[in-house]
Amino acid sequence: MYVGVDCGTQGTKVVVLDPDRETILGEGYAPHALISDANGRREQHPEWWTQAFVDSYRQALERSGIDSRHIRAIGVSGQQHGLVALDSHGEVIRPAKLWCDTETTPQNAALLEQMGGEQGSLELLGLTLATGYTLSKLLWLRQHEPDAFQRIAHILLPHDYLNYWLTREIAAEYGDSSGTGYFDIRTRRWVPEALELIAPDGRLTSALPPLLQAQQAVGKVSSAVARLLGLSDNVLVASGGGDNMMGAIGTGNIDEGVVTLSLGTSGALYAHSNRPPMQGHPSLAAFCSSSGGWLPLICTMNLTAVVNQVRGLFGYDLDRFNQEAAQAPIGAQGVTLLPFLNGERVPPLPDATGSLLGLNMQNLQPANVCRAALEGVTFGLRYGLDLLRTSGIHCQEIRLIGGGSKSRLWRHMVADMMNARVICPQVGESAALGGAIQAA
Ligand SMILES: Nc1ncnc2c1ncn2[C@@H]1O[C@H](COP(=O)(O)OP(=O)(O)O)[C@@H](O)[C@H]1O
C-alpha cells in the first residue's frame, strides 16, 4: 500500500492507496492555522504541517483498516513557493512565508527590475518572476531579519521540508523547484545569478539542495518517524512535488489536451506540456511537472478564502452559504465582487484590495453577496483560462478538484463559465492521490 500526503494551505490530507485494486482505502484530514496580517503577511510554522501530517496519517490509516507495516512508500505534495529556511543543525529558523504572502511585493518588484524586467526574467529563468515566488522571500529576510538570514544553511520548499522531516535527507525535485525564481525551467538547473542578486558571496547558492528527477526516491523514512507512525524500516519516500504538479498526476493530466482546475485556497489552472512552454503571457507560469514534462499554470490568490470570509460575515456554514448563493439569480442582481482580498497574482495586482459594486436598496442581500463572491472568484479563473487558451494550450476537458469542487452550485458555475466539458474525478483529493501514485 502507498500513502499520499498533500500539505495544502488550509490543511493536510492523507490517502492510503491500494494500487492493485485501484482503491483508496482510507483518507484523513487535519487543518492548519495561518499567521496573517493586513500588510500581506501570510506565514505558517512548519511544525504545524508535521503535526497535521501525523494526525491525518493516523486517521487515514485507521479508516483503511490496514496495519501501518504494510505501507511501502510515501509521496508528498506541498503548497508551492513557501520558504522554509533551516540552520546548520537542520532546525527551522522562522515561520515559513507562503505562496500567498504579499508582504514581499516590494522585494519582488526590486528583483524583477534587477533582472531586467519581464524580458530579463524570461531570459534568465524561462518565466516571469511573480510576487509569491520564493526568491523575494529571501530578500525580505535579508532586509527585515538579518540575523535569521545569516543563519541560513538550507533553503527548502514546504514539500522538501516534509521529505526532510520524514527521511533527514535534504533534496529537491524539478517540479516544485521551478516555482522558486532561482531555477531555469528549460535546463532544469538552479540559477546562482538569481540568488547572487541577494547574496553576491554565493552563500545562498551553497544552501540549495541537490535536485532529483521525478522517479528518484529521496530516501527511506528515518527510524524516529518509522517509530512515530508505526511504519516498517524500509519505507521509501518518493521525490514528491508541488501540489499542482501532484494534482496533475492525480487527475491523469500527464498528456496534452486536458486542463486541471483546482478550487483550493488558490485557484489554479494547469495543463501538461511535452516541451518547455513558450511564454505567451507574463502571467503564465511556465513550471516543470513532477512527471518529467512541463506544467504551464495560472494561479489566482483569491478563491475559497474569499468564500470563507464572506460566509463568516453572515455567520453561515458552507451548506448555508451554498443555499443562499443558489437562491440568487445569475449575475446576483447586479452585485459584483472584485475579490482581491489577498492582493492578486493573476492579474498581477499584489497591492489590490477587493470592491463590492453595483449595490442598491433592492439587491443588497446576503444571497446576492454570496453569489457575487462565487462569480467574482470564478471569473478570475475564466480570465486565467483565456490566458492559457491564447498561449496555445488546448482545453477540451477540465478536471475539477479542490475543496470548492464539493459544491454542486460551484461545479455548475464553472461549467457555465468555462465553455468546456467539466468532470470531477471520483477521488477529490487529487494532489494526495498524485503523491500516492508517484510513490507506487
Ligand atoms: N461544499 C463546499 N462548498 C463550497 N466550498 C467548499 C465546500 N467544501 C469545501 N469548500 C472550500 O474548500 C476549502 C478548502 O479547500 P482545499 O482544496 O482543501 O484547500 P487547500 O488545499 O488550499 O488547503 C474550504 O475552506 C472551503 O472554503
Ligand SMILES: O=C(CO)[C@@H](O)[C@H](O)COP(=O)(O)O
Ligand atoms: O502558488 C500556487 C501555485 O503557483 C498555489 O496553487 C499554491 O501551490 C497553493 O495551493 P493550494 O493551497 O491552493 O492547494
